[in-house]
Amino acid sequence: IARPVGWRQVARDVLVVGAGALVVAAPFLLQFSAPVGVPSSSVPGWLVDIPLVGRFFNTFAFVSWRPSSVRELVIVHGAWLAVFAAFASIELLRDRSLIEMIRRRWQPWLTAGILAFGVAMAWAPAVLLLGLPLLLAVWLSVRAERQPVRALAGLFAAGFLLALIPEFFYIQDVFADRMNTVFKLFYQAWLLLSIASAGALVHAVGQTPRAARVPAVAAAAMLVLMTLPYAPLSAQDWTADFAERRGIDGRAYIGRNAPGDLAAIDWISQHSRDGDTIVEAPGCSYVNVAGAPMSRVSAFSGVPTLVGWHGHESQWRRGEDPAIGAVLDTRAERANAILNGAVPAVDSGARFVVLGSQETHESPDCDLTAQRGDVAGDALVAAGWELAFENAETRIYAQSDDPLVAHLR
Secondary structure: OOOOOOHHHHHHHHHHHHHHHHHHHHHHHOOOOOOOOOOOOOOOHHHHOOOOHHHHHHHEEEOOOOOOOHHHHHHHHHHHHHHHHHHHHHHHHHOOHHHHHHHHOHHHHHHHHHHHHHHHHHOOOHHHHOHHHHHHHHHHHHHOOOHHHHHHHHHHHHHHHHHHHHHOEEEOOOOOOOHHHHHHHHHHHHHHHHHHHHHHHHHHHHHOOHHHHHHHHHHHHHHHHHHOOHHHHHHHHHOOOOOOOOOOOHHHHHHHHOHHHHHHHHHHHHHOOOOOOEEOOOEOOOOEEOOEEOOHHHHHHOOOEOOOEHHHHHHHOOOOOHHHHHHHHHHHHHHHHHHOOOOOHHHOOOOEEEEOHHHHOOEOOEOOOOOOHHHHHHHHHHOOEEEEEEEOOEEEEEEOOOHHHHHHO
16 A cells, blocks of 8 residues: 555555465364354345345345444443544645646536535445545555655545445345444454554644644643543443452463362363363353353353353354254253253263253343252262262362272272
């Protein structure tokens, strides 16, 4: 972008970068089935039946509801827009070719502006708040004389484009809305816009006339100060006003809140073999029970369980096939049956059964849990399981012929 080159060289460079990215990503892509392309009732059946075309319309969808408001766009993108406005103003005043072109042929520009304003007012404010900066950034990236300006404008253009796309289009998944498309594209947009804004802010201040340098620095400092409260306020919100310290170390978190579960996780990690399966309470997404997230043993030990977070298990399989939901329901029912002692150990297909607070107490936040109380261990023993490990309230049972149980005897 920064070099004034012909379209052939640009196309060649794009192809080289694209081919290189494809080669690097190939080992992952060949083994990955993306959870997108979910059938939508809004797509006619005759269109779905057309090869490739039907897949396209089931994968990409239009935003049929009113997208982001002015307030939401300013909250999310306001800092980048403010920096770009200062950057673009300085460059357009320096190179007045765009202003002169608009002045000479003002009628079509006025018509386009009125149409864009009407669409913004009636439906999508992003047409103006993101679309106009995008067009200006593209113009500067192509027409600006100086290399740094072209490079910064190109970064702005890429960022604004990524932010604008989910205002009108999204990738269809099990949720049937644009949530995943928004945050996946916004992560990339924010990265590009933050780099561009850092350079553009320094550039804009440096290009300000000496007489206005102090106000320019003050305005830049004020903009930076306005964005700084986000980090502490966000942390305060997500931690419930810092009522409970969690940190980013999941093992340490479980160790503080459910030490018996952490000891069980370490024991299973130490004694499990390839092909082993464990049984623990079927999980509900984002639910904590007795101080630990559900499906905690399989998650931290790596040993498979019958079913993990039920909702996410469905999402990962696109959620469009009723048979998949039936399989997950059956697995959850079987896990609960084993925990109830209703399945003989020899018929369970599992090596270990975990019996902690999540397995013996019912949670109002997860309808897959059950109240079993102190008799749960007796039921497992009656079904052919024997106690192999115990720490605090967490116990692990193994089949009676397991070498670990024989060693304990």
